[in-house]
Amino acid sequence: MPLKKQRIAIVGSIASTILGFRGDLIAELVAAGHQVFAFATDYNEQSRILVRTLGAIPVDYQLSRFGLNPITELKTTWQLYQLFKQHQISLSFCYFAKPVIYGTLAAWLAKVPLRVAKIEGLGRPFTENAEGMRKKARLVRAFQVWLFKRSLPKAHLVFFLNPEDKHDLIETHKIKVQKSDVLSGIGVHLERYAQVAAPVSPIRFIFVGRLLNEKGIRYFLTAAEALKKRYPNTEFIVLGEPDSGSYALSRQELQHYVDKQVIYYPGKVANVVPFLAQSSVFVLPTYYREGVPRSTQEAMAVGRAVITTDMPGCRQTVKHGENGFLVPPHDQEALEQAMLQFIQQPALIEQMGQKSREMAEKQFDVKQINAKIMQLLAELA
Template sequence: MTNRPRVVMVANRDSFFLSHRSPLARGARDAGMEVVVAAGDTGGGRAIQQAGFEFVPLPVTRGALNPLSEARTFAFLLQLYRRQQPLLIHHSTVQPVIYGSVAARLVCDAAVVNTISGLGYVFTSDHRAAKALRPLLKRLWRMALSHPRSRTIFQNPDDRADFTRMGLVHQDVSVVIRGSGVDCAAFLVAPEPAGVPVVVLPARMLWDKGVREFVEAAHLLRAAGREARFVLVGAPDTGNREAIPVERLDAWTREGPVEWWGHRRDMAAVLAGASVVVLPTYGEGLPKVLVEAGAAGRPIVATDVRGCREVVRPGVNGLLVPARDSTALARAIERLLQSPELRARLGRAGRLLAETEFAESVVVRQTLAVYRQLLDGRWPAVEGR
């Protein structure tokens, strides 16, 4: 421990912190803060410690609601905040936002920042269980986001408008910061590889990422004689209700319309080897993989839904299609497959947008400005950096 101002960053998984919050943690440390990370431990805790941050494993269960598990998570956050007495807490993902915000009110005087990364399963799914949970979740959101010294960060204006309309948060204590940023230096722009074009869908293997529509589009394009490889890149995420069974993914590979490569750590290489990057999702906060595709200089096909609209400028860096429409998806992919010149032009524009609007430095600067606003000049070691 040090005498520097302390910020605790909380997420449901260590992997989420490493992929989405580590640049912000470094920025906070460079601004004079001591950073403590609390997250579900899936094997990434050592990497967090090696990056120079204290890591606290968070007991959290994803998937089906278990009252005892939820109570354990809440009790742990109470103890953590009582022990750490941070000056600021930044929650990401649903359980930390809800339980952490309430815990903070009870045991410490910390300022609270909550990042909302999309509406989530309960608000976007048509399943009966999801609809039944909505009234309860609305009450919990309202309680969590009413912390008297807090700011709520949304990743797109649609989510902010919906939360405001439902009375879950006041607009004057919320802000839109688009995404988590991308390290453009990690994605070098290279010429598209020669040979058969590769069309990639990089995402967690969830039904609501539009994987079914991608497979159907691949079927349509193969039937039309279009030569291309259609590749799924990502793990199923078994803790998510929308997870696609591994057996189904393996069957698609055997049947031939697509290839499933599983989880890949070398996403820069995957994107460099792609001709087109596709995300037919039903809704997002702000999909980082589309920003990474732009940084790699690759054209995008995505659905015209919240989050994707923030990244894709139609005809500039990509194409937008209606959600749940495999025929429209196939037509958009086909348009790009037919024109290497169009792919190159969209890719160049995507790289420029990544550098100017979605770079890590931009997002970190905007988020630290929220921190400083909440700290209100009371800690010059932070404010003066």
């Protein structure tokens, strides 16, 4: 039975995730006759046009992505409450931690009839660093759990991207939810990420992601420098923008590796597909609490072998020894040994890349994932 017509608020943080992560779902909801309002904090003229092209209405709101000022957070909740009332929202669909917490609370206060939350990884508060959890991080985690305990029970349905996140929140932290389900990932449009034969001469390793410590960028760069000395024909590509803040790789550090010709860094790119097509192996040595990394799903769809960490979310993307290798987080030697296997046995590139594509078709087809979401939303109504 299809979902009866709704006025749906898709509430995220920045416009790029509305377009990149929710675009296919929004298009399907609009095609089914629903009115979709896409909430983001940083719309510009171009992103507004792109959202309208999907058939949705862009809605601005204010959210401090990293701050914990209670007054600011209350203002965000109140603003969302007013916007839900103004647009007569009948179904809220909030994703990422802060929009889930404050958007779900606002929807409950506004008496939105159907409320859905989507946990796409537990993020920095649940990320263990190499030295263990610092006191401040433990406090932030405790506060976030406290907020989840007050917001998630007010959602009629909570989506997770991996079973470990679900277990940590529901079982370990005893957060009660009305109904939950585990999706296999955000999903990718397989036609847009068509399989392409991987080059083996030269072999190219590619990193795609935010240039943050937790994403493993420094581990990748250290491995690239070490392997480049031994195998000078091997190439290394880095895609992602330097961030600000203490957790990020600086532009100066990045430029050091560019100047030494260790890596190729093309700067900000609008389309990663050509770079994935030119690469041989995808590497993400993250120790961040991922949902299921979208960048890895894209690489798998293109048919790339994967090296990533044995962490929640990442485990869903690699069958060790079949489509790539799982390495322990923070283990520089294990990472370099995994990369070395592809250099010494280039036949693995095609063999494991083919397995990645098969896994992507089975697990990460956005059409199948969105069909499941639509079905579960219909069951709520």
